[in-house]
Amino acid sequence: MSENKDQKFVYDFTEGNKDLKDLLGGKGANLAEMTNLGLPVPPGFTITTEACKVYLESGDEPAELRDEVSAHLDALEQKMGKKLGQADNPLLVSVRSGAKFSMPGMMDTVLNIGLSDESVAGLAQQAGDERFAWDSYRRLIQMFGKTVLGVDGELFEDALEEAKAAKKVTVDTDLDAADLKKLVKQFKKIVKTEAGRDFPQDPREQMDLAICSVFESWNTDRAKLYRRQERIPGDLGTAVNICSMVFGNLGPDSGTGVAFTRDPASGHQGVYGDYLQNAQGEDVVAGIRNTVPLADLESIDKKSYDQLMQIMETLENHYKDLCDIEFTIERGQLWMLQTRVGKRTAGAAFRIATQLVDQGLIDEAEALQRVNGAQLAQLMFPRFDDRAKTELLGRGIAASPGAAVGKAVFDSYTAVKWSRSGEKVILIRRETNPDDLDGMIAAEGILTSRGGKTSHAAVVARGMGKTCVCGAEELEVDTKRRRMTVNGTVIEEGDLVSVDGSTGKVYKGEVPVVPSPVVEYFEGRMHAGADDADELVQAVHRIMAYADRVRRLRVRANADNAEDALRARRFGAQGIGLCRTEHMFLGERREMVEKLILADTDDEREEALRALLPQQKQDFVELFEAMDGLPVTVRLLDPPLHEFLPDITELSVRVALAEARKDHNENDLRLLQAVHRLHEQNPMLGLRGVRLGLVIPGLFTMQVRAIAEAAAQRIEAKGDPRAEIMIPLVGTVQELEIVREEAEQVIAEVRQQTGIDLKLALGTMIELPRAALTAGQIAEAAEFFSFGTNDLTQTVWGFSRDDVEASFFTAYLEKGIFGVSPFETIDKDGVGSLVRSAVEAGRATRPDLKLGVCGEHGGDPESVHFFHEVGLDYVSCSPFRIPVARLEAGRAAAVRTTGSDSR
Ligand code: PEP
Numbered sequence: 001m002s003e004n005k006d007q008k009f010v011y012d013f014t015e016g017n018k019d020l021k022d023l024l025g026g027k028g029a030n031l032a033e034m035t036n037l038g039l040p041v042p043p044g045f046t047i048t049t050e051a052c053k054v055y056l057e058s059g060d061e062p063a064e065l066r067d068e069v070s071a072h073l074d075a076l077e078q079k080m081g082k083k084l085g086q087a088d089n090p091l092l093v094s095v096r097s098g099a100k101f102s103m104p105g106m107m108d109t110v111l112n113i114g115l116s117d118e119s120v121a122g123l124a125q126q127a128g129d130e131r132f133a134w135d136s137y138r139r140l141i142q143m144f145g146k147t148v149l150g151v152d153g154e155l156f157e158d159a160l161e162e163a164k165a166a167k168k169v170t171v172d173t174d175l176d177a178a179d180l181k182k183l184v185k186q187f188k189k190i191v192k193t194e195a196g197r198d199f200p201q202d203p204r205e206q207m208d209l210a211i212c213s214v215f216e217s218w219n220t221d222r223a224k225l226y227r228r229q230e231r232i233p234g235d236l237g238t239a240v241n242i243c244s245m246v247f248g249n250l251g252p253d254s255g256t257g258v259a260f261t262r263d264p265a266s267g268h269q270g271v272y273g274d275y276l277q278n279a280q281g282e283d284v285v286a287g288i289r290n291t292v293p294l295a296d297l298e299s300i301d302k303k304s305y306d307q308l309m310q311i312m313e314t315l316e317n318h319y320k321d322l323c324d325i326e327f328t329i330e331r332g333q334l335w336m337l338q339t340r341v342g343k344r345t346a347g348a349a350f351r352i353a354t355q356l357v358d359q360g361l362i363d364e365a366e367a368l369q370r371v372n373g374a375q376l377a378q379l380m381f382p383r384f385d386d387r388a389k390t391e392l393l394g395r396g397i398a399a400s401p402g403a404a405v406g407k408a409v410f411d412s413y414t415a416v417k418w419s420r421s422g423e424k425v426i427l428i429r430r431e432t433n434p435d436d437l438d439g440m441i442a443a444e445g446i447l448t449s450r451g452g453k454t455s456h457a458a459v460v461a462r463g464m465g466k467t468c469v470c471g472a473e474e475l476e477v478d479t480k481r482r483r484m485t486v487n488g489t490v491i492e493e494g495d496l497v498s499v500d501g502s503t504g505k506v507y508k509g510e511v512p513v514v515p516s517p518v519v520e521y522f523e524g525r526m527h528a529g530a531d532d533a534d535e536l537v538q539a540v541h542r543i544m545a546y547a548d549r550v551r552r553l554r555v556r557a558n559a560d561n562a563e564d565a566l567r568a569r570r571f572g573a574q575g576i577g578l579c580r581t582e583h584m585f586l587g588e589r590r591e592m593v594e595k596l597i598l599a600d601t602d603d604e605r606e607e608a609l610r611a612l613l614p615q616q617k618q619d620f621v622e623l624f625e626a627m628d629g630l631p632v633t634v635r636l637l638d639p640p641l642h643e644f645l646p647d648i649t650e651l652s653v654r655v656a657l658a659e660a661r662k663d664h665n666e667n668d669l670r671l672l673q674a675v676h677r678l679h680e681q682n683p684m685l686g687l688r689g690v691r692l693g694l695v696i697p698g699l700f701t702m703q704v705r706a707i708a709e710a711a712a713q714r715i716e717a718k719g720d721p722r723a724e725i726m727i728p729l730v731g732t733v734q735e736l737e738i739v740r741e742e743a744e745q746v747i748a749e750v751r752q753q754t755g756i757d758l759k760l761a762l763g764t765m766i767e768l769p770r771a772a773l774t775a776g777q778i779a780e781a782a783e784f785f786s787f788g789t790n791d792l793t794q795t796v797w798g799f800s801r802d803d804v805e806a807s808f809f810t811a812y813l814e815k816g817i818f819g820v821s822p823f824e825t826i827d828k829d830g831v832g833s834l835v836r837s838a839v840e841a842g843r844a845t846r847p848d849l850k851l852g853v854c855g856e857h858g859g860d861p862e863s864v865h866f867f868h869e870v871g872l873d874y875v876s877c878s879p880f881r882i883p884v885a886r887l888e889a890g891r892a893a894a895v896r897t898t899g900s901d902s903r
Pocket residue numbers: 578580638767787788789790791792854855856
């Protein structure tokens with residue numbers, strides 16, 4: 001990062017706006033936006049992410065930063081009429097992190113900067129409350145000690161617990177000014193011993209150190225882990241917000257809360273949130289003390305409540321979306337501390353998008369940007385069967401939906417360890433904190449006994465799409481003894497529990513699951529128009545209709561049998577993009593293939609092929625019938641033949657044992673020879689695909705005949721078969737030309753035999769780099785291309801697709817070499833650029849060349865956008881991913897008009 005001379009590193013809240021998230025972070029940009037909307041935001045300023053980047057790269061703040069901060073601090077002091085840390089009337093500020101994308105609780109924040117031995121008295125006098133001033137001071141030393149000076153936070157916690165125990169009280173509000181004064185002394189001692197320095201008394205030094213500490217917190221292990229998980233780029237840096245303090249802990253007429261403009265779990269409009277009287281913001285988010293529902297604020301402080309409702313409406317209309325809000329009330333005066341477009345559950349995303357369309361706030365194209373394929377996939381998960389016999393253990397807050405079953409574990413370490421050995425686990429904690437992140441990732445679901453909808457567990461689980469129930473107060477969680485007790489029932493580590501994140505219910509044992517209503521809808525068993533139709537189903541139905549209306553990409557299915565084809569059709573498939581015929585050669589038919597491989601003479605081989613032909617033909621008849629009127633791409637046999645033969649070791653043992661018994665089995669001996677003959681060191685790069693067709697006479701022509709005869713039979717039956725024949729693993733046009741010539745001859749023969757004018761398209765997969773590089777030549781012999789991005793990824797990277805994900809991808813992901821496996825999301829720069837150039841070259845040769853993709857990437861949301869962009873005609877994916885592909889194809893088409901940032 002080179003510093004630019006005119007670069008400005010500090011922006012007053014009055015200078016920014018919501019579109020400057022890259023520079024000011026989400027929090028800073030939105031504080032500025034609210035300031036400019038005239039909402040009550042405590043004055044302050046934001047240090048840019050650019051300053052953070054300079055710091056992280058050089059280890060030092062940019063040279064101009066301190067002066068710029070000084071200038072903005074002066075202006076703030078003037079506005080507030082007091083100086084930072086001023087002895088008789090101190091200005092106090094908070095120093096908060098705030099990146100472009102929300103990373104809840106992952107980075108540092110320090111409150112009450114400006115307090116010192118001197119100014120604490122001034123604050124006491126100014127607030128007319130000595131206890132409050134000393135409590136604020138002890139909080140500062142505690143937070144500053146822990147985050148800025150790296151002192152173990154437990155030491156402060158322990159001292160606080162001791163102070164309460166000595167006084168025989170249980171809550172910190174029962175400690176008086178004298179107790180807190182003593183505690184401050186003790187805290188300062190802890191700092192001195194642990195950090196080897198005094199707690200800084202100079203307020204500016206406090207502020208500068210806190211700023212650097214926030215910069216550094218961008219790179220803590222937990223922040224890095226969170227970013228990898230959420231796919232947030234590692235080089236964005238965080239902004240730092242310096243905001244004048246307002247206090248929610250000045251007595252019962254003060255408090256702090258979190259609010260949503262609608263329910264983030266269901267999308268319903270209403271008053272949702274939590275309020276905590278006489279507390280500072282961190283107390284709510286940490287879920288330490290139990291909050292009251294926001295609606296109760298109406299009776300506690302009607303004026304502030306009414307004002308808050310008004311502001312929430314303003315914000316929703318302004319942002320045209322669900323907003324979440326942090327606010328503080330200081331002695332009856334409402335202050336807005338934060339707002340952002342709030343995270344929501346998958347179901348709520350769909351409902352809210354359609355509600356906002358109905359309210360006229362957004363249009364259909366924008367509604368498509370408010371949901372995504374990953375959310376739709378989540379909604380297609382099964383849920384608990386409500387008819388099942390269950391043993392209810394207790395109930396908490398439904399914080400993040402889903403049905404999770406697993407073994408109870410009480411710490412993150414065990415969660416990770418057990419899940420690595422293949423166990424499904426439920427992480428049960430009193431409350432979670434950022435250190436639990438890897439345990440939360442490993443768990444199927446998360447259950448806590450404390451904290452509300454906005455507690456750490458709830459916020460993070462929602463972000464991850466993990467099932468979570470929080471604040472289940474009946475649970476007594478004993479992490480030391482690794483057990484929990486609920487109304488007399490004891491659940492030990494390893495016992496099965498079921499957690500329903502949609503209802504908040506927790507069950508003992510394993511509750512059976514049933515399909516989701518969204519799947520029932522796609523299956524056609526539930527109708528969106530029915531009177532009793534689920535609200536979610538209606539919303540999904542409408543959004544899918546928008547997507548289908550605007551998308552350019554067609555969506556086909558990878559399906560090999562009539563059952564899958566029919567499901568795919570119900571899910572909206574517009575054809576089959578890949579029928580892998582090898583699946584038709586397994587089971588009882590494996591022996592026929594064996595005969596083909598073992599054939600010594602032409603007669604033997606022809607006999608084996610003759611036996612296979614009617615079976616293959618019947619497969620295709622069924623498939624063409626299921627997909628009547630829609631294209632069906634049948635791929636000729638692809639995998640190496642040894643896959644149809646017995647395992648070499650097993651067979652060798654069998655033959656050896658038989659020999660020892662002098663019991664010769666002629667067939668086994670021939671088989672073993674064939675297995676040896678066909679054994680390859682790198683079968684994926686060996687005798688497979690088109691190469692098989694070229695060296696095993698009659699194999700491909702048998703398949704072509706089966707396709708042609710099946711199509712003819714369907715036409716005779718007044719059907720409308722649209723078969724396309726696809727040749728796999730082609731590397732050069734010559735291979736394709738030979739197979740094509742043979743295929744055309746067979747088709748001509750069938751035409752003649754049946755008298756039916758068959759039209760069968762012939763094309764190829766593009767799944768080898770050479771094929772992509774010579775796509776212009778290959779297009780001369782192909783009417784269509786289908787990109788086999790599985791093999792293309794394998795061969796472009798030199799990654800064995802069957803081995804690498806299990807062997808070293810975890811290390812690659814941890815080191816950030818890539819954020820996601822290239823077998824999952826298309827590697828745009830490498831594999832993708834070959835796809836792009838092959839598309840161009842292919843179309844240059846044959847302008848009406850039909851182009852599709854049938855590798856796994858065809859159903860991956862991010863990859864679908866790429867395939868839209870490079871101009872493919874269709875994507876093909878497994879039946880269950882078809883709705884996701886339809887939705888993402890619609891979003892890709894709509895994104896150009898709205899340009900919305902969907903994260
Ligand atoms: C591919 O390689 O992307 C493909 C679809 O073929 P297969 O996965 O069967 O090798």
